[in-house]
Amino acid sequence: MTETQARRGRPPGADGAATRERILRAARNVFSATGFDRATMEEIAREAGLTRNAIANYYSNKIELHRAAFRSIQQEALTEIMAGVPGPDRPATERIYGLFEAAIRVNDTDNTFVRFWVTSTLDAVHHRELREQSRRQFNQVRQYFVECVETGLRRGELNPELVPADVAQVLVDLVWGLALDSGFQSPPERIRQVLGALRMLLNGSLVSGQRSV
Numbered sequence: 641m642t643e644t645q646a647r648r649g650r651p652p653g654a655d656g657a658a659t660r661e662r663i664l665r666a667a668r669n670v671f672s673a674t675g676f677d678r679a680t681m682e683e684i685a686r687e688a689g690l691t692r693n694a695i696a697n698y699y700s701n702k703i704e705l706h707r708a709a710f711r712s713i714q715q716e717a718l719t720e721i722m723a724g725v726p727g728p729d730r731p732a733t734e735r736i737y738g739l740f741e742a743a744i745r746v747n748d749t750d751n752t753f754v755r756f757w758v759t760s761t762l763d764a765v766h767h768r769e770l771r772e773q774s775r776r777q778f779n780q781v782r783q784y785f786v787e788c789v790e791t792g793l794r795r796g797e798l799n800p801e802l803v804p805a806d807v808a809q810v811l812v813d814l815v816w817g818l819a820l821d822s823g824f825q826s827p828p829e830r831i832r833q834v835l836g837a838l839r840m841l842l843n844g845s846l847v848s849g850q851r852s853v
Contacts, residue, residue: 659690659694659698660698662688662689662690663684663688663690663695663698663699663705664708664709664712665688665750665752666684666685666687666688667679667684667687667688667705667706667708667709667756668709668712668752668753668755668756669687669752669755669756670683670684670687671706671709671756671759671760671763672752672755672756672758672759672760672823673755675759675762675763676702676706676759676760676763676767676770677763677766679702680702681695681696681701681702681705684705703769706760706763706770707770707773709756709760710756710760710770710773710774710777711773712753713753713756713757713777714776714777714780716753717746717750717753717754717757718777718780720742720746721739721742721743721746722739722742722784723742724738724741724742724745724746725738725739725742725784726738728791731792731797732788732789732791732792732795732797732798733792733797733798733842733843735788736785736788736789736811736842737835737838737839737842739781739784739785739815740814740815740818740835740838741835743815743818743819744818744822744831744832744835747819747822747823748828751822751823754819754822754823755823755824757777757819757823758816758819758820758823758824760774761774761777761778761816778812781812781815782808782809782812783808785804785807785808785811785812786804786805786808789802789804789807789808790804814838818831818834821834
């Protein structure tokens with residue numbers, strides 16, 4: 641069998657779900673490297689080790705594939721992140737910090753999620769058809785932070801002057817910055833140092849009284 645024949649269709653021994661995930665990972669990687677406009681289905685096919693026609697069996701065009709790649713963030717990355725955060729019985733600052741820490745764990749496993757989230761958010765600025773899915777992801781993270789702050793206020797853990805929506809937006813902005821940093825700039829050891837600084841910031845700036853995450 642020639643190399644070309646081996647690359648056609650589904651990879652040998654792989655089922656449909658495995659092939660789909662292979663395509664989505666390649667799509668996240670290519671979209672995050674080049675952006676939506678410059679990415680091509682042919683390039684994504686090469687990245688996945690498949691032919692363009694093989695990918696068409698799963699996704700007929702670039703916008704459909706981009707949307708599927710974005711849904712994979714929701715179905716895989718965000719689900720894993722939210723499963724890794726402390727429960728509602730834990731202090732608010734611990735729950736807030738836990739989301740950042742869980743996100744970095746996911747990034748350590750597969751950084752195409754974080755990289756694609758960053759670039760797809762930027763692409764959504766220029767492409768109306770991509771905006772709703774981008775907003776949905778931000779809103780889910782924002783709502784988690786709002787709930788953390790509201791619970792912390794009710795328990796008297798946080799400064800009573802804090803406005804949950806305002807704090808949540810600051811934290812969403814920090815998530816965005818950390819995603820950009822961990823996905824494209826800093827090595828893992830540097831990101832761990834940043835997380836340490838975030839832990840100190842949460843303990844010193846938001847907590848009423850003495851408490852540690």
